[in-house]
Amino acid sequence: MTGSLWPVAQQTAAATLSWWIAKHVIHHHQPVFAPITTLVALNTSRGGRGTNAVRFVAGVVAGVLVAEAAVALLGDGYPTVALAVFLAILAALVVGGERVTIAQAAVSAVIAVGTGIQAGSNRVVDALLGAGVALLFSQLLFPAHPLALLRRAESVTLAELAGALALTARALEGGDTAQREWTWEHLRPAYTRLAELGEARADAATAARRSPLWWGRREPIERETRYAAGLDLLGASCLTCTRTLFALDARGRAAFTPAVGALSDTLRRLATAPGDHAVRQRGAEGALR
Incomplete structure (x- = not known):
């Protein structure tokens, strides 16, 4: 409000x-x-x-x-x-x-x-x-702040992806009953946020192009737009990972479940400060371990 x-x-x-x-x-x-x-x-x-x-x-x-x-x-x-x-x-x-x-x-x-x-x-x-x-x-x-538009959308998208992965990890840990209760509807909000992120990228580019206050400051906006575009790939990878995990046998699911939970935690930390370079660096290092 x-x-x-x-x-x-x-x-x-x-x-x-x-x-x-x-x-x-x-x-x-x-x-x-x-x-x-x-x-x-x-x-x-x-x-x-x-x-x-x-x-x-x-x-x-x-x-x-x-x-x-x-x-x-x-x-x-x-x-x-x-x-x-x-x-x-x-x-x-x-x-x-x-x-x-x-x-x-x-x-x-x-x-x-x-x-x-x-x-x-x-x-x-x-x-x-x-x-x-x-x-x-x-x-x-009162022109729109392109970086603020992007980072707000990035934060919401990362938080939604983290929630989807956390839900997947809980379903995998809960055995057959939890997995039967899990449906693809649980991922719909993540798809919605990814679509909204695409709209935010377009709005940020428009604001930077049309507002005189941003004509001389395009480089950081273009850089952040490229980063936001990478979140599309990240989102698709996360959702593909979710679908693949449920196709594995019990041993395979058990082996990958901790990694899914850890990735969820990493994305949740990124969502708190998507524009912070140190947070991004720690997230990348954590994902590569």
């Missing part, structure tokens, strides 16, 4: 600023879409907030342009709404096909046809304003 307060405070301040600019600078009587755009753009993982803002604007612009074309072609009416929504979704698919882009294209098309082209144009202005504020907060004032 405490870790969520800072992002919540950022979103609150950004939405309030969007509302103030829309009402007192652009003089919109109903300045609702600007803060909505800001909130939607910032309501994602920290490394992807800038991308989310751009996708939102792309959807709004596509929807309004398509709606204007549909109204010019068919005038008002139900067929116009249907055509505008259909073409807006197709246009969103062409420009990327992300969920937020598709949704905003369709919504903007409905608003432009249903309430008038002027309302659609105002929505474009609001979207640009809201996205601009979101970019200000996400790329300049």
Whole structure:
């Protein structure tokens, strides 16, 4: 809960600023879409907030342009709404096909046809304003820390892998009954964490590439990204090891069980400080014994 307060405070301040600019600078009587755009753009993982803002604007612009074309072609009416929504979704698919882009294209098309082209144009202005504020907060004032993103994901992944190996060791030590109760569902969280680690790598690379504050400090981020990529191989190896152990006979399982427990302990120590070189070195030495 405490870790969520800072992002919540950022979103609150950004939405309030969007509302103030829309009402007192652009003089919109109903300045609702600007803060909505800001909130939607910032309501994602920290490394992807800038991308989310751009996708939102792309959807709004596509929807309004398509709606204007549909109204010019068919005038008002139900067929116009249907055509505008259909073409807006197709246009969103062409420009990327992300969920937020598709949704905003369709919504903007409905608003432009249903309430008038002027309302659609105002929505474009609001979207640009809201996205601009979101970019200000996400790329300049409070950019994501790429190394923090990576190490947080690394820590969670290592802890999950350690838990999966510890569970495997307990099942192997517990005899036939424990092994029958063990299922592959016990490994599903580890697969989920590995997928999230891949997303964190992509978000960190995006944050380093797009935030001006990180343009001159790419080398440590690229190095940590390579390390995080190695965790994919480690994770696959751990899960393969688990599957292989259950295929062994009783003597083989008994021989390897202590090593599985020791590897689990090593990964758990790494999870406490994935960025600490000394911890990494001790973990590597322990794994080679």
